[in-house]
Amino acid sequence: MPLQLPPGIRIRYDPSHPNRGKRRSLTATRPFSPGDQLATFSNPLLALPDNATMRTTCNYCLRPSADTGTVSGGQQQLKACTGCKAAVYCNATCQRAHWRAVHKAECKMFARVREQAGKDWLPTPVRAVAQVLLMLRAGDAAVREAFEGGGDGEWSGLEGNVEGFKADGEVWKDFELQTAAAAVYARLLDGEEVLTKAREILCKIQTNAFNRLDADTGMGGIFLDAGLAMVNHSCVPNAFIGFDKRTAVLRAERPIQEGEEITISYIDNTLPKAARHEALRSYHFRCDCLRCEDDLDVYDVCQNSPDIPLNSFSLQPDLEKLRNPPIDRSKVSKVEIEAIYKKWQALAKPEGDDEGDHLKLAKARWKLCRPLIDARMWAVEPLPTTILELATRWQTSNKMVVYALPLLCCLATECDPFKLVAPFMPWRIKGIVAIVKLLAVTGELTASGALATRCTHEGLVGTLATSDQVSMCEALLRLVVRHASVGAAEDWDVLQQAKSMLEDVESLQGREQESNVLRAWAKDPNDPECAAFFENQVLKPIKTLSSIAVETLEAMLSGRA
Numbered sequence: 001m002p003l004q005l006p007p008g009i010r011i012r013y014d015p016s017h018p019n020r021g022k023r024r025s026l027t028a029t030r031p032f033s034p035g036d037q038l039a040t041f042s043n044p045l046l047a048l049p050d051n052a053t054m055r056t057t058c059n060y061c062l063r064p065s066a067d068t069g070t071v072s073g074g075q076q077q078l079k080a081c082t083g084c085k086a087a088v089y090c091n092a093t094c095q096r097a098h099w100r101a102v103h104k105a106e107c108k109m110f111a112r113v114r115e116q117a118g119k120d121w122l123p124t125p126v127r128a129v130a131q132v133l134l135m136l137r138a139g140d141a142a143v144r145e146a147f148e149g150g151g152d153g154e155w156s157g158l159e160g161n162v163e164g165f166k167a168d169g170e171v172w173k174d175f176e177l178q179t180a181a182a183a184v185y186a187r188l189l190d191g192e193e194v195l196t197k198a199r200e201i202l203c204k205i206q207t208n209a210f211n212r213l214d215a216d217t218g219m220g221g222i223f224l225d226a227g228l229a230m231v232n233h234s235c236v237p238n239a240f241i242g243f244d245k246r247t248a249v250l251r252a253e254r255p256i257q258e259g260e261e262i263t264i265s266y267i268d269n270t271l272p273k274a275a276r277h278e279a280l281r282s283y284h285f286r287c288d289c290l291r292c293e294d295d296l297d298v299y300d301v302c303q304n305s306p307d308i309p310l311n312s313f314s315l316q317p318d319l320e321k322l323r324n325p326p327i328d329r330s331k332v333s334k335v336e337i338e339a340i341y342k343k344w345q346a347l348a349k350p351e352g353d354d355e356g357d358h359l360k361l362a363k364a365r366w367k368l369c370r371p372l373i374d375a376r377m378w379a380v381e382p383l384p385t386t387i388l389e390l391a392t393r394w395q396t397s398n399k400m401v402v403y404a405l406p407l408l409c410c411l412a413t414e415c416d417p418f419k420l421v422a423p424f425m426p427w428r429i430k431g432i433v434a435i436v437k438l439l440a441v442t443g444e445l446t447a448s449g450a451l452a453t454r455c456t457h458e459g460l461v462g463t464l465a466t467s468d469q470v471s472m473c474e475a476l477l478r479l480v481v482r483h484a485s486v487g488a489a490e491d492w493d494v495l496q497q498a499k500s501m502l503e504d505v506e507s508l509q510g511r512e513q514e515s516n517v518l519r520a521w522a523k524d525p526n527d528p529e530c531a532a533f534f535e536n537q538v539l540k541p542i543k544t545l546s547s548i549a550v551e552t553l554e555a556m557l558s559g560r561a
């Protein structure tokens, strides 16, 4: 049976393509603009939370619950299946749907796991392989086509790169252990044939499933849809995937023409080339995209991006800066950047939470990044991650929280727009929401007069004291709401939060005038009066905070004033 695909996309099969892995690809059947939804996939073959979150995530719709055990956004408790007590659900509808989809076959397996291993969970890949084995036994036609086909031909099953995995001794040994466990627990251990099949299944899962990892909710898991699995990789992709519970949405990151191949990035495509190729190793192909062929860095890719004009309504509206970034390439070569990244990765991370140990690591990282700092290449890894990891630590530290704000402003203006040129990319949106949350903290400290006791940097205290932090928040939230409405689902948690924070800010008494200007600015960012307000009240303080970040980091990490 041909694979059913949503309208807007189709599989292109080119049997003469010399690279077997690229014979099948997804193609657009009509033009798409940046942010457009290409297709949604809401009936995946596999959708499961990872073992760390399976007790705090609905095992069917994959909605995470808050730590309290209530479903986020609601008051319902997650309820455990009365049979296995391992899988949990937000309601009876989800439980019934999961029972029909796979849990009917899986429930008894968890009882065996408890009996034999004394646990109420399985490692995620083991559970995924066991689910496929059980669905095959139950005669599921779609699962059979996907997992028992040969992987070539327009639709003849998923690609598994089995020979490639086999060639990697360590990985294969691990696969053998995991698949043996899946076969035992699924009670399907009847000979080498099942084990061979289980290993093929695991190869296909590794090649085609997406990891739903969400740093905010701490949630991970596996999502595998046969149609979505037809999308190939590029380090300069024209599309990206967003997850919304049990649905994956494929969206255009750049303009896509009718007949053009749709590509996404399987990895962090802003890493230096050698690191990207290392990350792609488990997909068993050598990427020959433009970024790889010409060894382009984030600034090269940004300069040529068709998405630059979308930034006129963003925290980096200086389009000229995106086209001609003020960097000094003579200070560091691409070969040196590769070497910096390798050494940076090799630095050991402290095991515990000791502040001193983490500061020592940050200093060592900063020292390694010196050529990038001197070249003002803030968007080139590993510099952004060095700043982000410090900001993340400081955000939750009473002593350092105020200092985290400039770091986030630096990331949102000097790093993210160059790395991800489209302002609706979820990562950029989350960065802005993080600034709003910190402004809420610094705003309160400023209002209560406690700011100076929490921060000794006079420039930072002065900038915050003289800024209209509420208007900054409102402007940032308007950016978030506009861009998230383009690049994410309407009920994306981050968008919902932003909308509710915006309502709170708008309802504050005594700032109707500012709110009116910002509302008008969101409608027409080019209106001179509104643009001037945004420039003076929002962009200027954010730029000042961003330069304070550099000063602070230099002082704290390298002792330079």
Ligand SMILES: C[S@@+](CC[C@H](N)C(=O)[O-])C[C@H]1O[C@@H](n2cnc3c(N)ncnc32)[C@H](O)[C@@H]1O
Residues within 6 Å of the ligand: 019, 020, 021, 022, 023, 024, 025, 151, 158, 159, 161, 207, 208, 229, 230, 231, 232, 233, 234, 282, 283, 284, 285, 286, 287, 288
């Ligand atoms: C998720 S599948 C993509 C669909 C695949 N083309 C197929 O026909 O089944 C991932 C596999 O596709 C191949 N692939 C994806 N992107 C590629 C690329 N840019 N160049 C070569 N092969 C690629 C690799 O074999 C990879 O392991």
